[in-house]
Amino acid sequence: MTEPAAPEPVNLADAAVEVLRAGVLTTVQDLGRPGWAHLGVPRSGALDPAALRLANRLVGNPESAAGLEITLTGCDLRPTRATTVAVVGAEADVRVGQRPGDVGRPLAVPAGAVLRIGPARRGVRCWLAVAGGIAVAPVLGSRATDTLAGIGPAPLRDGDLLPLGTPVGPPAPIDLTVPVAPPAELRLAVRLGPRHDWFTPAALDRLLGTAYQVSPLSNRVGARLTGAPLPRAVAGELPSEGLVLGAVQVPADGQPLIFLADHPTTGGYPVIAVLDDVTPLAQARPGTTVRFHGPQR
Incomplete structure (x- = not known):
C-alpha cells in the first residue's frame, strides 16, 4: 500500500x-x-x-x-x-x-x-x-x-x-442557498444483502419493522446503531469478503453497523442489507432515529 x-x-x-x-x-x-x-x-x-x-x-x-x-x-x-x-x-x-x-x-x-x-x-x-x-x-x-x-x-x-491553489473562477453570483435541516428521524432505503439468508425471518422483520438509534460510537468509518438485535440463523464463522459503501453488517452483538466513506474493503461479519444512499447519515447525531424500508421478501 x-x-x-x-x-x-x-x-x-x-x-x-x-x-x-x-x-x-x-x-x-x-x-x-x-x-x-x-x-x-x-x-x-x-x-x-x-x-x-x-x-x-x-x-x-x-x-x-x-x-x-x-x-x-x-x-x-x-x-x-x-x-x-x-x-x-x-x-x-x-x-x-x-x-x-x-x-x-x-x-x-x-x-x-x-x-x-x-x-x-x-x-x-x-x-x-x-x-x-x-x-x-x-x-x-x-x-x-x-x-x-x-x-x-x-x-x-x-x-x-x-x-492553497490558484483560483480558477469567480465566486458564484448568488445571495443565499436554502438550508435543509436534518430530520429527527431518518428513513433509509435498503436492498437485501448477500448474506441475508444467514439471519432468521424474525431478524429481517426487525430490520424493516423497528426503529434504531445512532450510537455515539459512530464515525467516518461507520454509523453504529442500537436497538433490537438481529438473530442469526447460521452459526459459525464467515470468511472475509468484500464490503461496499452502505453495507449493513451485523457483528456478534446483533446490532447493525452501516459502513460509510472510510469503510474497510473486506469484513468477516455477514451483511444483511445494503443502503441505496448513506448521505443522510452525514448529519445524524447520536440518538437520531433510523428506520429501514425496502422490498418485501
Whole structure:
C-alpha cells in the first residue's frame, strides 16, 4: 500500500490557511479515490459529496477541489491571502473577523482575518471550500483523508498550514442557498444483502419493522446503531469478503453497523442489507432515529 506523502513545508508568505483551532475532527476531503478497492483502499472522500460540490461551486472551484470537512465543534482558520470561502452543511455560526457570515453563500475573507466556524447547532458536519482549493499533495489521485487506512493528509491539528491553489473562477453570483435541516428521524432505503439468508425471518422483520438509534460510537468509518438485535440463523464463522459503501453488517452483538466513506474493503461479519444512499447519515447525531424500508421478501 502506498505510504502517505509527507506534507511539504508551507511558508506563511505563500498562499495558505493557518489552522488556529482544529476542533474535534477536521479533515481534508474531496470526492475520494474510487477504483482502488482491489488494493484494499476504499473511496473515502466527503461524507456528503453534494455538499462539498455546492461549496466549491459557490467559490468558483471545480466541484472536485479539496476542501475541509468539519465535525461538530467547528474550527478557526486564518488565510494568508485575501480569499473567498463558502460553508455549507450543519447549522452553525460563522464569523469573518468581527462580522457575522452566512452558511451557504460566498464570503470574502481578507488576508489575516480569522474565519470562525462555530459548533454545529443542528446536524454534525460542515464542508468548507476555499477559492483555489486545499492544495495538499494527492495520494492515489485524491487529497482525501482516510481515517481508517491512514492515507492522505492527517486530521488537522492546531498550528497546521494548508497550501492553497490558484483560483480558477469567480465566486458564484448568488445571495443565499436554502438550508435543509436534518430530520429527527431518518428513513433509509435498503436492498437485501448477500448474506441475508444467514439471519432468521424474525431478524429481517426487525430490520424493516423497528426503529434504531445512532450510537455515539459512530464515525467516518461507520454509523453504529442500537436497538433490537438481529438473530442469526447460521452459526459459525464467515470468511472475509468484500464490503461496499452502505453495507449493513451485523457483528456478534446483533446490532447493525452501516459502513460509510472510510469503510474497510473486506469484513468477516455477514451483511444483511445494503443502503441505496448513506448521505443522510452525514448529519445524524447520536440518538437520531433510523428506520429501514425496502422490498418485501
